Amino acid sequence: MKKTLCYISFFLIIASFTSSCNVMKRVGKNEHLLTENTVIVDDKKDKTETVSNLIYQKPNGELLGIPLRLHIFNLARPNIDSILNDKYRNPENPRTGQKKLLSLKQYEALIKSKKGFNTWIKKTGEAPVIFNETKAEKTAAGLKKYFYSKGWFNVKTSYDVEKDSTQRANVTYNVVRGNPYYLDSIATNIASPVVDSLYQSKFKKESLIKTGQQFDELNYTKERNRLTTELRNSGLFHFAQDYVRFDIDTILPGDIVNTDLIIENRAIRLEDSISRVPFKIYKIKDVNIYSDYKYENRNKAISDSVQYKDYNLYSYNKLKYRPKALTDAIFITKGQIFRDLDRTRTYRYLSELKAFNYPNIEYIENEQDTTLTANIYLSPKKKYDLGFDFDVTQSNIQTVGFSISTGLIIRNVFRGAETLEISGLGAIGASRDASDSKDQFFDINEYGGNLRLSIPRFFVPFNTDKIIPKYMSPSTRISIGATSQRNIGLDKQTLTGSFNYNWFPSKMVTNNIDLFNVQFVKNLNIDNYFGVYQNSFDRLNQIAQNINYINNDSDLSIPQGADDFIDDVLSNNTSLNPDDDSYQDVSNISQRKDRLTEDNLIFSSSFNYVKDRRENLFDNDFSILRFRVETAGNLFTSLSKTLNLSRNSNGKYEIFGVPFSQFIKTEIDYVKHWDLGKKNVFAIRSYFGIAIPYGNSDNIPFAESFFAGGPNDIRAWSAYNLGPGSSLSTNEFNEANMKITLSAEQRFNLVGRFNGAIFVDAGNIWNVLDNVEDEQATFNGLNALENIAIGSGFGLRYDFSFFILRLDVGFKTYDPSRPIGTRWFKDYNFGNAVYNIGINYPF
Known part of the structure; x- marks a missing residue:
């Protein structure tokens, strides 16, 4: 990390003077620096990314018109080895006297570090792009090939080079396309009757090449891939892409193309010749599953076998799995035709079980009856896995903390490929008050445990295959956990439990149902509330001093003095009136205290939908929708009414002495990325969330509320520091039950692995349809949208390949907590900026 920070500092320093450096420093006497490429297509400039990517040689990259990486490269010494040898290995040079101060190993390390820094400059920089005639010719040929592939068969390309006296070169590529060619007719020549029948009856209508469309070579490639996939999923075991080809006839009057689709018979290679035979449809004769295959077992005899439905299960030792657990993961079925899709789904499902190493599926051909025997070899992972983790932490609560966690994974617990995970956590720490000799040094502790059972199917008393087929990889997760914290905030005990279903309707879509999720939180030390929420106490103390409830040189005691003051104010036993702002502040503090110190019992059910169009980790043009x-x-509530349970003094039903929460909560999150080319990406995010209490609740539990601000939200405000609404709150944690967020970000490359961004974030949180009465904090209609906060700023990112280290600087552009008329750009400076450090992109 220190090394990376040094590199960042170096980059910022050199950026200040590179504009005055000589870019021609490393250009040879008879060489020309390439400064510009221009592509003219039919007398018009073409700046599209597709055409730009066809150019083999491009000028050095620029930042704000400055070839920054070229300047960095010019700082490197080209003959560094001879310089270092002369400087540090020359006996006549006084600098070699450093050898007397350093060991030989240290001295060589010093030389190596200087060479390494010079190498880093070279790698970070970019060598001058010297015009190359051969690459210009290749570009012209590539442009011709590209436009030819798109149907301009008479295309002509050329290039012109303009060289000046300053050793700079500009290249202009000229493209004259002519008229495009269109498909006039499509004929077929399919040798195998079974292939011809399948094509005419099932695949012809979906063809990607159609009469009347402009010729495009890419459509032919896609059609070849489509036919190969369809035929291999129709029983043609031996079929491959090479059997499909197209003959294209362009020697016709007019700008038209005739196409012949040719699919040949199967080729069988003999010793000295090749014979052609028609393709045949293969069916699956037998499916054999070897449940404990290892290479060293290959010559051993099978000791246990079971026939279950249409599957044969074999084991070299005693079979440790229930047959159904394995056959549910197999999509290859006896009596069905061969399909590549079944093999792919089987691989995926077996991998998702996390019970086996990568499986092997082998087909053995039975030529006499055109059938296949499928052998599936499974290599089980170890039944038990044990892991430990040790951490040392520090925070604003504790000066030092130590924690140890352990996890035990038990596979195939009930012989159905289930996985049981048992984890435990234990931690101790010293609070900032532990330095007092009266306190025990390790006065903070936390411990807990969790059990999670993963079942590779839906755990229900009825069959769900018709609703959710097994190719959607249905699974069930059951978990239960408990934690206890002491001297951390209010101290609490937490019990959780969940019963969850998960499945994948398609490659892009994930569905998740929490049949139930139970959370029980019991606060153990509510007397420490004002010790944790110090800002609330400071405001309360200030009000008490202002009305002479206490002396100016004294403070309210915690908790008794603070609680008594709140009771006296709200009982009208002080000089404050309900119309006073200070009275309202005390009321708000009281409501917040009651809410955050109450015990919570949440029994909920939820549905999650995610549609992720991202192809892979490097895809920069995609969208994600989460609901x-x-x-x-x-x-x-239904049970309470049915059993006619009594209510507490607030009219709320209680279970185990705790009023249970009742609410409905909805969240919609949409992210879209556009790849603009040349490592430029434009990204947006929109988010809306609302949680409405009703029935047994007047507000939303703190754990279910929304907050604003932070490195992945409205970046001009720190986490929990924005809102609600236009209120200027001093609470440590501001939260509410409704949230709107809109963000836009332009991302671009700076130098090498350094990337930059400019962004605008907008949003806020509000209270709505709950018991909060503060008008500044509530959403009372569309007029409340004028309190949407706006932040803008810039960011610097360093790409480590496997993650992104991100620094964002956010400025308060529109601050709704300020009076109307003074909200725009009032704190728009580095002194009031918020500096966020994060990992990976915010959306």
């Missing part, structure tokens, strides 16, 4: 809806408390 979630959650309801809580409905079952408990």
